[in-house]
Amino acid sequence: MTEKGKKSTKAGLQGAFSARRGDPSRLGLSYDHPNESALIEALNAILTESATGNRLLTMSRDYKIKLHVVKGTGPKGYTTEGKTLYLAIPPTRKKPKPVDILNFGAGLREIEHEIMGFAVPAAGEADPIEIASLVHAKFLDIIVHMCKIGREMVEKNADKAYIDAIEDLGHGDIYKAFLAEMGGEDLAEAYLQAE
Amino acid sequence: MDWYSLEQDKAKTIIARLRDESLPGLMGSRVVDLRYAKLPFYNRFFLYRLTNYSTLPAFSLDFLGDGESFFYLDGSNRPFSLVHAKEPPALNVYTVPDYLAFYFQNVATDEGEILLLRDERDFPALRSARGVSRADVVAAIQQTEIDFDSEKNTHIVTAPLYYDGALMRAKIEVGADGVPNVLSREMLYKTREPAQAS
Known part of the structure; x- marks a missing residue:
């Protein structure tokens, strides 16, 4: 995983020295996380402990995926654009929590979808029913990857905090279906009930 | 909460204002939508939500704004100040x-996420929670009390909180500055075993 590191080479002066950021009208518009470097280091180190996470990290290195940690709250803590992943973590947090590790893995899987060509067509480019099916298939696959990472972390560390995080994200029933090794249709049913 | 769309030109202007050139994908160049909602406790300021639909689930950034000034709700108390x-x-x-x-x-405490429950739907893990039923949660919400101390100009709210895997009844003081102070907490239901420190 590449740190955001030298973005200044690409975008000119940034941070406190940026003319735009020095603008008083941008007083409350800072997205940079004060502990970004430490969090990125810890996110990589912890996700490696999961076999699924380790595979996603290898993929991210191979494809030179960039990670940015920004300030933010809320359970839906990631988004991607091309080969860049943005993780939102509260500004007071110095070490990642299980929910951050799960979101990290989920975001990497989302990017892997793009790389594999498993993308959702833009509205108007395909039948709406087909788009909806693809959206749900992608989302279920991402949640299942969160479940895999969660289970592997529990097995490794005997720490059920990952299960609690999956439940807090509202995916508890899907996790139970995943543990019971239910097939695709049963998982989809659990997903439809939960979402 | 009722969300309203902005006129296209106005939305574009505000999105350009909120965008950070060093983080181009954060605001999603592909599918972005800006809406606003009225908050009952502000007259001039509204809640603005910028949603990027390019990933699953959709990713949102929230701001408080009055049309001129915008403050990103970044998880700290700063935008409120x-x-x-x-x-x-x-x-x-x-x-x-x-x-x-x-x-x-919108403000993450050092102790973790605290949710004040006004509705059973505010309880994210109710479906999988152990040791507490939907009826228990509804009953706890119905016992919410609000007092006003006119001498100190503070409100004291006694209400259920979901915190660290437990449903609690808390007494919270909030003054004119809008900074809440949790005065006391009492466990109502433990919905799961406490997680190990991580």
Whole structure:
């Protein structure tokens, strides 16, 4: 995983020295996380402990995926654009929590979808029913990857905090279906009930 | 919460204002939508939500704004301080529960996530929670009490909180500055074993 590191080479002066950021009208518009470097280091180190996470990290290195940690709250803590992943973590947090590790893995899987060509067509480019099916298939696959990472972390560390995080994200029933090794249709049913 | 769309030109202008050139994908160049909602405890300031639909689930960034100034709700108390310097929150017995729920939803404490429950749907893991039923949660919400101390100009709200895997009844004080202070917490239901420190 590449740190955001030298973005200044690409975008000119940034941070406190940026003319735009020095603008008083941008007083409350800072997205940079004060502990970004430490969090990125810890996110990589912890996700490696999961076999699924380790595979996603290898993929991210191979494809030179960039990670940015920004300030933010809320359970839906990631988004991607091309080969860049943005993780939102509260500004007071110095070490990642299980929910951050799960979101990290989920975001990497989302990017892997793009790389594999498993993308959702833009509205108007395909039948709406087909788009909806693809959206749900992608989302279920991402949640299942969160479940895999969660289970592997529990097995490794005997720490059920990952299960609690999956439940807090509202995916508890899907996790139970995943543990019971239910097939695709049963998982989809659990997903439809939960979402 | 009722969300309203902005006129296209106005939305474009605000999105350009909120965008950070060094983080181009954060605001999603592909599918972005900006909406706003009225908050009962502010007159001038509205909640703006910028949603990027390019990933699953959709990713949102929330701001408090009055059309001129915008403050990103970044998980700290800072945006609230900046807004309250321009417009103190209008707190009364009707608005204070909404204010506290909104505040806790948007400010991460050192102790972790705190959710003030006004509705059973505010409890994210109720479906999988052990040792507490939907009826227990509804009953706890119905026992919410709001008092006003006119001498100190503070509201005291006694309401259920979901915190660290437990449903608690908490007494929270909030003054004119809008900074809440949890005075006491009492365990109602433990919905799961405490997680190990991680």
